[in-house]
Amino acid sequence: MVEVSVIGCGHLGSAVIRGLAKSDNHTITACDLDEDALDAVEPHVDRTTKEVREAASAPVVILAVRPQTVSPVLNQLQMSPEQTLLSFAAAVPTDFIEERTGGTVVRGMPNLAVETGSTAAAVTAEGDEDVRNILDDLGKYVVVDESLMDIATALNGSGPAFVFYLIKIMAAAGVESGLAEDDAARLAAQTFKGAAEIVLQSEESLDHLIDAVTSEGGTTIEGMEVLRESEVDDVMERTIRAAEERSIEITNDFERD
Numbered sequence: 001m002v003e004v005s006v007i008g009c010g011h012l013g014s015a016v017i018r019g020l021a022k023s024d025n026h027t028i029t030a031c032d033l034d035e036d037a038l039d040a041v042e043p044h045v046d047r048t049t050k051e052v053r054e055a056a057s058a059p060v061v062i063l064a065v066r067p068q069t070v071s072p073v074l075n076q077l078q079m080s081p082e083q084t085l086l087s088f089a090a091a092v093p094t095d096f097i098e099e100r101t102g103g104t105v106v107r108g109m110p111n112l113a114v115e116t117g118s119t120a121a122a123v124t125a126e127g128d129e130d131v132r133n134i135l136d137d138l139g140k141y142v143v144v145d146e147s148l149m150d151i152a153t154a155l156n157g158s159g160p161a162f163v164f165y166l167i168k169i170m171a172a173a174g175v176e177s178g179l180a181e182d183d184a185a186r187l188a189a190q191t192f193k194g195a196a197e198i199v200l201q202s203e204e205s206l207d208h209l210i211d212a213v214t215s216e217g218g219t220t221i222e223g224m225e226v227l228r229e230s231e232v233d234d235v236m237e238r239t240i241r242a243a244e245e246r247s248i249e250i251t252n253d254f255e256r257d
């Protein structure tokens with residue numbers, strides 16, 4: 001059992017808690033100022049507290065508050081170098097956190113799929129065995145240089161929102177042609193999941209996989225022609241870039257502090 005505290009039990013923190021609770025490998029303390037947030041995670045944790053100090057003693061402390069709230073939390077978070085502070089706060093540099101807590105800092109950017117143990121996460125270090133166990137229970141991770149955390153934040157941190165949007169558009173097209181809403185939503189979402197699983201398991205290139213779906217004289221070729229002639233590449237590029245630039249902007253604010 002790995003003892004872990006989660007500070008901030010909002011969208012991400014509560015999803016982390018539910019994901020870790022499913023793996024049954026952890027003793028979890030949930031910390032939040034908000035009573036409702038604590039009530040929502042209470043069935044999945046061993047202890048709840050409003051006091052950051054009470055959450056500070058675990059070998060691994062996960063920081064899941066908004067970037068703007070990081071400073072006040074760190075002011076109350078006294079840790080030792082044997083403990084790890086695993087920070088999931090977007091755009092907050094490791095240096096900034098290290099200067100304010102005695103703990104060993106690992107910066108990470110997961111996404112909401114922590115809830116199902118299927119997150120894509122970028123981390124600046126693997127950390128000790130306890131940290132690796134936590135990351136393994138939350139999904140898959142890659143270790144990247146800290147300079148790449150802004151693009152990781154855009155790609156895999158914000159990414160689920162962009163994918164949800166695409167699923168919504170594809171499902172809506174199905175409904176427009178007569179599918180029931182539930183059926184269209186399931187077909188679109190399962191199609192994304194199945195396609196993603198093929199990409200993860202296949203050795204083939206994405207172009208090869210596109211070819212494998214595209215029968216000569218068939219249906220896919222017509223759809224692909226529309227996609228290729230559209231501005232979708234530019235739109236997706238700008239989508240990722242906008243999120244990345246915002247991450248850089250927030251990071252710069254922290255570096256000026």
Ligand SMILES: NC(=O)C1=CN([C@@H]2O[C@H](COP(=O)(O)OP(=O)(O)OC[C@H]3O[C@@H](n4cnc5c(N)ncnc54)[C@H](O)[C@@H]3O)[C@@H](O)[C@H]2O)C=CC1
Nearest residue numbers: 008009010011012013032033034037064065066067089090
């Ligand atoms: N929502 C997402 O999909 C992802 C979020 N993140 C990062 O996770 C962090 C949290 O994001 P969300 O969960 O979306 O925000 P949120 O606003 O849903 O949750 C933040 C939580 O922190 C709590 N909080 C505020 N001050 C506190 C304090 N002093 N002590 C303890 N708890 C306090 C709030 O009551 C709230 O429950 C952000 O830094 C964000 O960049 C990272 C990856 C994905």
Ligand SMILES: O=C(O)[C@@H]1CCC=N1
Nearest residue numbers: 090153154157158159
């Ligand atoms: O939107 C945000 O700022 C956070 C970081 C990545 C996902 N949500």
